[in-house]
Amino acid sequence: MHRLYIDMSFTLHCLCFFSPLNMKSFDTSSAVESGTVAGNNVDDDGGEKRTGTLMTASAHIITAVIGSGVLSLAWAIAQLGWVAGTVLLVSFAVVVNYTSRMLADCYRSPDAGTRNNTYMDVVRAYLGGRKVQLCGLAQYGSLVGMTIGYTITASISFVAIGKANCFHDKGHGAKCSVSNYPAMAAFGIIQIVLSQIPNFHKLSFLSIIAAVMSFSYSSIGTGLALADLASGKVGKTELTGTVVGVDVTASDKLWKSFQAAGNIAFSYAYSVVLVEIQDTLSSSPPENIVMKKASLVGVSTATAFYILCACMGYATFGSQAPGDLLTDFGFYEPYWLIDFANACIAVHLIGAYQVIAQPIFQFVEKKCNKAWPKSNFITKEHSMNIPLLGKCRINFFRLVWRTIYVIFSTVIAMIFPFFNAVLGLIGAVAFWPLTVYFPVEMHISQKKIKKYTMRWIGLKLLVLVCLIVSLLAAVGSIVGLISSVKAYKPFHNLD
Template identity: 85%
Template sequence: MKSLDTEHNPSAGNNVDDDGKEKRTGTLMTASAHIITAVIGSGVLSLAWAIAQLGWVAGTVILVTFAIINYYTSTMLADCYRSPDAGTRNYTYMDVVRAYLGGRKVQLCGLAQYGSLVGVTIGFTITASISLVAIGKANCFHDKGHGAKCSVSNYPYMATFGIIQIILSQIPNFHKLSFLSIFAAIMSFSYASIGIGLSIATVASGKVGKTTLTGTVVGVDVNASDKIWKSFQATGDIASSYAYSIVLVEIQDTLRSSPPENKVMKKASLAGVSTTTVFYILCGCIGYAAFGNNAPGDFLTDFGFYEPYWLIDFANACIALHLIAAYQVFAQPIFQFVESKCNKKWPESNFITNEHLMNLPLLGKYRINLFRLVWRTGYVILTTVVAMIFPFFNAILGLIGAVSFWPLTVYFPVEMHISQKNVKQYSLRWIGLQLLVLLCLIVSLLAATGSIVGLITSVKAYKPFHNLD
C-alpha cells in the first residue's frame, strides 16, 4: 500500500522537480504532438463545407487569420505558466488566471474550460462511432451499390469506445500521455492526407463541383437566411478549430524545466499551428475544389467518396483511433481537477489517497488507486450514456466551442498579458489588444447564433435510438 503523498517527497533526489513533484520529461516533440492531437480532429474533414459557405476569398483569409490569432494568444498564455512573483508553476488554466487576474474570473475560466472539456469528450464518443459506422456503410455500398439503403447502428460502437476509454483512463496523469499523442498525431496526418489525396484525384478527373469567390449562391444552393446562418457557423467552426488553449497550460506543465518551458511551448505552438494550418488549407481548399458548393459536412463519413472503399475504411479507422487517444488528452485535465480537489478536502481518506501495487499481465507492476478507478470509470460511463441519448450532441458541441472560444483563446490570455507586461491603458498597444478582443467576441457571438440555428434543425430531425442511414 502506497500513498500518493510519496510522489511529492523532496527526498527522492533527482527524480523530482523544483516543486517537489515527479520530474517532468516533456520535450518540444511531445508538446507538439499533444497540440496536433488537440487541434487536428476529424473536423479538418468538414473544412471543405466551411469554405463552401464562405467562398475562396473569405474562407482562406479567415483560415489564415485565426491561425495567426491563435498562435499569438497562445504565446501570451505560455508566458503566464510561471507566477509573476516567485516564478512558481501554475498547473492548470484556472491556476494561471488565479495568479494574474483573480476574483470571479477564476470561476468563469473554470466553467468555460471544464464545460468545454466535458463537451468535447462526449462529442468524441459520437464522432468515433460515426466513423466506425461509415466503415460498415462503405462496405455495404461497395457490395450493393451506392444507392443502396445501408442502415447501421452506432450504439455498439459507442459502448466499445467507452470500454476502451475506461481502460485508458487509468493512465495516472497527463505526463504519461506522450505515446498516445504521438500515435494520435500520426493517425490525424493519415486520414487528413487520404482526404486530400482523394480530393486531388477528383479534381484531376475533371468531375468537380461549381465553386465561386463568395461560396454558396443565394437562390441556387441556399436561401438568404441559410446563407447568413451557415456563414456564421462556418466562421465559428474555423475560429474554434485551432483552439487548444483549454489544454495548453496542462501541456506546458509536462515540459522539463530546461530550456525554459515558455520558450519550448512557443516553439511547439508554432510547429503545431503551422502544421495544422497547412493541412487545413489543403483539406479545405482542395476539398472545396473537388465538391464545390455542395461540399458535404465531412467528406469521409458523409460519403463524398465511395471508392476505393478499402481506403475509406482505413481513413475512418484512423479517425476512430485518433479520437480514442484524443479523448484522454481532453479528459485528463478533468480527472486531475476532481482528484486534486478531493485530495485536498479528504487528505486522510485511504480510499482517495492510497495506491495499491498490483501485478498485471503484460504490464507488470502497476499502481491502482481505488478512487481513481471508480471515479474515472463513472465519468466515462456517464459521457458514453449522454452520447447515446443525444446523438445530435455534436451540434451542441459547436455551440459550446463558439461560446468558450472567446474567453479561453482570446480574453484571458490578452488580459493576463496586459497585467504581466503592465501595458498602459489607452496606449496604442492596449487599444490594439482591446480591438482584437472585441473582434473575436463578435465572431463568437455570430458563431453561437449560427450554432443555435443548426441545433434547432438537429433537434427537429432527432429520432431517439435510431440507426444511422
C-alpha cells in the same frame, strides 16, 4: 474488419498503458509527503520530475488541434467562398498562435516564478477574483462537452466503415443502415482502460500515435480530392461561396456563414488544454520558450492541412461539399482506403479523448485529495500483479471515478447523438474567454501595459472583434441545434 480494428486498437493501447514507464507512475502529492520521491526525481515544485520535450508538446497540440473537423472545412469554404474562407483560415491561425504565446509566458507566477499546473491556476495568479471561477466554468464545461462529442464522432467513423463495405457490396444507391450504439459502447470500453493512465505526463505515446493518425486521414482526404480533380471532376465554385437563390436561401446563407466562421475559429482552439500541456515540459530549456515553438509547429502544421483539405474538397465538390469528406461519403471508392481513413479518425479520437479528459480527471482528484488527505481509498496506491503484465499501481478512487465519468459521457452521447450541435455552441461560448480574453488580459497585467496606449487599444480591439465572431458563431450553432432537435429520432440507426 471493424471488429479486427477494435481488437488491434484495444491491444495496442493496453500494452502501452502497462508499459514499464507507466507502471512507475504514482500520485506525486502523497509521495512527496511520505518522502518516497527524492533526488533527481523531484522537480522544482516538489512534484514528480517533468520530462516533456518539444516533440511531445507538439504531438499533444496536433492531437488537440487537428480533429476530424478538418474534413468538414471543405463545407465551411463552400459557405464562405474562396476569398473569405481562405482569409479566415489564415487569420485565425495567426490570432491563435499570437494569444497562445501570451498564455505560454504566463505559466510561471509573476512573483516567485512558481509553476501553475492548470489554466485556472494561471488566471488566479494574474487576475484573481471571480475571473478564476469564470475560467473554470468555461474550461471544464467545454472539456466535458468535447469528450461527449468525441464519443459521437468516433462512433460515426466506426459506422462509416460498415457503410463503406455495404455500399461496395450493394451499390452506392443502396440503403445502408448501421447502428452507432455498439460503436459508442466499444469506444467507451477502450476509454475506461485508457483513463487509468495516471496523468497528462504519461500521455506522450498516445498523442504521438494520434498525431500520426491525424496526418494519415487528412492526407487521404486531400489525396482522394486531388485524384478526383485530376480525373476531371470539378465542382461549381464561387468567390463568395454558395449562391443565394440557387444553392441556398438568403437566411440559410447567413446562418451557415456564421456557423462556418465558427467552425474555422474553433478548429484552432487548443488553449483549453495549453497550460496542462505546458505543465508536462522539463524546466530546461524554459517551458515558455519550448511551448512557443510547439505552438508554432502545431498551428503551422494544422493550417497547412486545413488549407489543403478545405480547398481541395471545395474544388472537387463545389457548393455540394459534404459536411465530412469521409463519413458523409463524398468518396465511395476505393472502399478499403475509406475504411482505413475512418479507422485512423477513430484511433485519433481515442487519443484526443484522453488529452481532453485528463484535466477533468486531475481537477476532481486534486480537490478530493485536498478534502480527504487521510482517506486510503482516495490517496493510497496499491501495487498489483497482473498476469503476463507484471506489477502495476492501482488507485481505487481513480479507477472508480474515471470509470463512472467515461460511462456518463458514453450514455449522454447515446441519448443525445446530435450533441455535436450542442458542442458547437459550447465551443462558441468557450472560444472567446479561453483563447482570446484571458490570455490578453493576463498579458496586459504581466507587461503592465498602460491604458489607452496604442498597444492597449490594439489588444482591446482584438478582444472585441473575436467576441463578435464568437457571438455570431453561437447564433449559427443555435440555429443548427434547433434543426437537429427537430429531426431527432431517439435510438435511430444512422442511414
